[in-house]
Amino acid sequence: MDLTSFLVQALIGLYKGSLYWILALGLVLIFGVVRVINFAHAAFYVTGSYLMYTFYTYTSNFIVSLIIAMIITGALGAIVEITIIRRVYKLETIYQLLATFGVALIANEAQKLIWGKGVVYISIPETLSRGVNLGGITINYYMALIVVTGLLLFIATIVFMNYTITGLRTRAVWRDPVMSEALGINTRLIYTLVFFTGTALAGLGGALTVPLISVGPGLADYLIVTAFIIVVIAGLGSITGAYIVAILVGVFSSILVLIVPELDIVILYIIAALILLFRPHGLFGER
Amino acid sequence: MYMLRRLRALIDGNIIALLLLIGLLGLISFTGHRFYMYIATLIMIFGIFAMGYNILFGYAGLLSFGHGLFFGVGAYSVALFTLNVYRDPLVGVLFSIPIALLTSIIVGILTLKHGRVYFAILTLALSMIFWSALIKLRWLTGGSDGLVGIPKRGVLVDLSAPTVFYYFTLVFFAAIMLGLYMLNKSRYGLLLRALGTNEDRLPFLGYSTFTLRMIALTISGVVSALAGALYAVFYSVVTPDVAYWTFGAEPLVMSLIGGSSYFLGPLVGAIIFVSLTTTVARFAEYWMLLLGAALIAMILFFRGGLLGFLESLAGRFKLGVYLRWRF
């Protein structure tokens, strides 16, 4: 194993990690504010992928398709929140998990019905498909775009949460919904908005994924587990933690492919389990 | 007199229903009808799986998304043991017990200390580790093709005749069900239920939540593994699919359908679930869609499951509470 391929894998890991981060961000936001673990989150992510595929095939306009996919996914998330999730807020955590699990089942099957059981993909827009050739593997601008998007989203989230009044209100709702209501904050509306934002972000991540990975049934099953592992290692609710861990997971898993091609995922999971054994609330968890 | 009183305390609607069901399952073998026996075998296997699952879910209030792990451990222990060590299905099935015990304890140490949300996520993650290991360790597990040729005919027993295998499963089914029934009736069953409802009080009563949860997980894991072991012998094949988390979520759905707070709820759920999957699913390709919708409907409107629904009906007609499992 030479240094170049090592570096190339690390760079590839960076964009993979950024995609994981965009997936995890919505999950963290929804858990952080609404306190519901959204089992269907990856299903929304894949919905974004499929929508992107459909709109891009029809319009051939990358940006427009991206935005439409994002908004529709967010709207679906808001609908799910209003019709289902809202009714289980007062029930035990178990039922909240189960409700989102039911949503995930429905979404996965609906996707098979609409887009079939095969895989779909689109090609990277021409201007972005060029790039730098390193040791036989091309690192293209599209990958760079994803890394930048991830970073921008991270900065935007931190600024929003810490330096705007709406962000402050959002944090307040997370800490004490009842008191927030008593201060005149419409918590229901915030919950719906957070669900919209979280699932729209998932949709964005999914849409960005289609040009890189063929999307098909089963992808959501795999992604939700990865996303869960990231947010659990980071500590449930920690935004900065989720960003760092997502990038690390991306880079590590890419490099592991070089060292132990057979067991990359297994080793990653085992590392995760060991971290939790010693830091039950994650690396960046509050408690 | 004392014995008689103890005996009477043990008898209630549940045990009568259970014995009737075992009798009925026994009768099905006399019809000699292959398809009925096929469905009945699956009902027994998934009944064991769901009842085992519900010890954690319905009793201890712990939601596991990773029970495919235990089922898979059972199935793969039988397969590996009978193919590589000693060619006998009975010994193989029994061999899965200590393996499952060990697995449960490791899983417990990794997952039980962090609260319920973490438990759900961590069991899911662990089952995925196991699943990907099954796929990647091709030299041992056969990768995604799995292991084939698990023998029904062994050194000690020969289960190759359908009726014989049917009785073999029935014996395990009956023994496990009666065992779980005794567990229910015991003081320990009561403690386990307290774990699900009043876990904060338990430490004051002198019981460690962790130990109780660990015991619940171990029983649940071993019972689930036995279901997996029977499943592997039944089909003579085992693939990594059984360890996948969507497979592991099936007993959860069964428990919910039947009613997770009732002793027999998971079994009722298994009967409904297996009957539907083996008949309707052949015609409706996308029946998982309906399953998801049914799941949400149950959570929003009938959290008691079918038995809860029947009980509320019975209550309306003053038929008493024969269904309710009483302590």
Add this chain to the structure above:
Amino acid sequence: MLSVENLNGYYGAIQVLFSINFKVERGDMVAIVGSNGAGKTSLLKSIMNIELWKEGKIVFEGIDITRLPTHRIARLGILYIPDTGGLYHGLTTLENMQLAAGRKIIEIDRIKEIYPRIEELLNRPTDKLSGGERKIVSILRSLLIETKLIILDEPTEGVSPVITEEIYRMLRRLNEEGKTIVVVEPGSRLKIALKHVNKIGVMRTGKLEYFDTTEKALKELELLKKLIFI
């Protein structure tokens, strides 16, 4: 300003409030006294439409607020301060204040007028404040909201007598500036409450047994004490 008519309140199947009637006029400062479990907190929560289920009618400034969501009630100008103070622990005092103020700029001088020490507290997380400081900060928030009525659940619970006096002086001052105030207090605070309020009520096992002006109540002090302590 606020009228409660025939209010019955329930937690699930358990009734905790029994046909409660009273009126608060603009500029009043009212104390409702009762022992633990008399239903004082439930009464305040039912005004804010938090948690419990209720029958009856609650009118605030001519608007029926019985079934309004809590945040709408709050926006009409009622500030509810629970016994915990309702501060967001983990957030700083300033952030807590900003949450009350919304997009408005906080006029710190005005707060200083009432509580000069505020500046030392601004950048500390509220869980690091003393019990008394928390209570004071939670009340100071009312200066930042366009609130007409402040309802407080045991604002002096677990606080030293000196700070209790200070809190009542603050409430008095807010009252003189035109805010209507309703506090609920345990029996042990009867004396100090009578010193400051102009109307007093007594709750007992979910019923409002007494409600009248302080003037009149002082003449019937024995009856009051009997209602509260026996």
